[in-house]
Amino acid sequence: MKSIALFFQVHQPFRYRRYRFFDIGNDHYYYDDYANETILRKVAETSYLPANELLLKLAGELEGKFKVAFSVTGTALDQFQLYAPEVIESFQQLAKTGCVEFLSETYSHSLSALKDKTIFEQEVKQHEQKIFELFGQKPKVFRNTEMIYSDEIGDCVAKMGYKAMLTEGARHVLGWKSPNFLYVNAANPRLKVFMRNYKLSDDISFRFSNSNWSEYPLTAEKFIGWLTQLNRKEEVVNLFLNYESLGGRQPKESGIFNFFEHLARGIVKHPELKFATPAEVLAEVQPVSVISVPHPISWADEERDLTAWLGNEMQKEAFEKLYEMSPRMGRCTDEELRKDWNYLQVSDHFYYMSTKLFSSGEVHSYFNPFESPYEAFLNYMNVLSDFQIRLNSMFPKNEQEQEIAALHKIINEKDEKITKLEKQLTRLQKPRTRKKTTKKKK
Template sequence: LPEFRDQVRLHRRKIRELFGLRTVTFRNTELIYNNAVAREVERLGYRVVLAEGADRILGWRSPNFVYQPAGCHKLRLLLKNYRLSDDVAFRFSNRAWSEYPLTAEKFAAWIHQANAAGEVINLFMDFETFGEHQWEDTGIFEFLRFLPRAVLTHPDFRFQTPAEAAMQYTPVAQLDVPQFVSWADVERDLTAWRGNDMQQDALATLYGLEQRVRQSRNPQLLHTWRQLQTSDHFYYMCTKWFADGDVHKYFNPYPSPYDAYVNYMNVLSDFTRRLEGGRKRSR
């Protein structure tokens, strides 16, 4: 938890430095979320938290409402509408998809259809969706160009920031999420990063260095150690197959998850030697 808090504060400070704004909405890495994360986020002073609208946490409920996290008093919870979000993020250029091609007008019509069964529609996707996952020649930028106009043809719709939307509506229910949920893979849990022995070994080794890193009082070593926490390192070690495996392979710069693990552990070994060298010089 101390490391989590430190990184959140660093990010908040950077946002203020770059944009002059105090952040009030929290989005965790890969939308990783549970009750404990929500409570910590509230303690850090945030007013809104974003999470995946996974079926297993919603049950019969809809992601198109504002919720309150279990155990929190002021924090509001906004959930990703994963079906509509994934239509753009993953299916947009899929010629085998029954709805291909996806036009701005068609997508706006789907959004409008949700008007009678919700108050907010949260579309969450990676920045790299636009131009990397979906290349320019797919028409993704033209889609984005015309989408706002198509959505706003309906008088009941407007665009808002997460904080604006969350504050406008009263939470319809308290949502209890004891287990971790994320936006990754079919399971929408943490198995994309810690689902096999290689990932767990790498994570245990990395976090096992925390005390020594902090005791070194070396800002550069601390910065490097934090960079080694980047979730992609562990994502590349995932050994899932079938549909999820295809997604992992698409983003993986290594020939295999095993190569990713070996390379990472070699880097970690080198970092450990640097850490030991720094400690000896400081004595």
């Protein structure tokens, strides 16, 4: 019997406001609260809440035979708690069914695995703690940001205690091999590797409502037919989708919710197919061979590489400048600074700076709140410059920065003193009102 492992990514970045050059050193608040709340509420109402309601219904009516896994980023969880706590509650209801498994990843959906192992491990532990706190699960399977994976990253993840990792079934990595098997990491065979079947996943995520697609309209019966036509020896089909595909990228009017419900019911009824969580797959399926990935891959664009985030000089400059600060951030305990540090690492900031064109460019522009990648770069670098000033004031990098930090402290103290004196002067300058006296009658 073939196992269908269904995975969903749930991610929302904290979007920055238009942060100008003249804000640097003067205003330390970077976030576009209106955009963050508006977008989050809209996605929650059109996608997350109705999709969770459907999954809860399927988990109950299909008597535990429907299974699903979620990779929910820390930044998404933070926004749910701020703007839509009912989404957290709906995920908690799903967790109680026993049909849902939560994966671990970097808290801020960052690229830290490519640059700083210490920061990477800290983020993973922070995310793991949040998942346990909210859903009572300790993840056993890891999914890195945007499915970024290599032999080295896999080895690091294995040493952190994870049993398996999910990545893209990239054609240039698999060659003649099929993604529909379980593999092991080349550097550390203790780590099992799930490979995403990108064709079947993208048929739902991207092509479902495309009337120009040769397979349009996609029905549950047709999709199940494709699953049964796969080689019988292939043991597991990993479907990994952005959760916003349900109701967001594929709107309710397209019939996506009806399709998904019929698909789930059809798979449960089929004698050759079944749903399985990643943990169940690990318990039931044996790896067939090693998968060698010497250079990092991802699930983005046609190239399935890192160029979506680090493909041009702007992205590389921003990335390097950010992680130059990581040694000092390792000593920082200030909560506000650490929160801003986490959100500075969100991979979306680098994605917005991409200059890729054609089909990949269309996908990039769909998620980009900026008019151009150059505007995204300038905005991010302004924020980063202000953050660096704040960090330098706490942990100067050298003697010159110590002097600047000391001068900055003196200026701030004088500004505070001037503001205090101005308030006192304003209070003293206010005209005094005389009290009226009334004569006593004789």
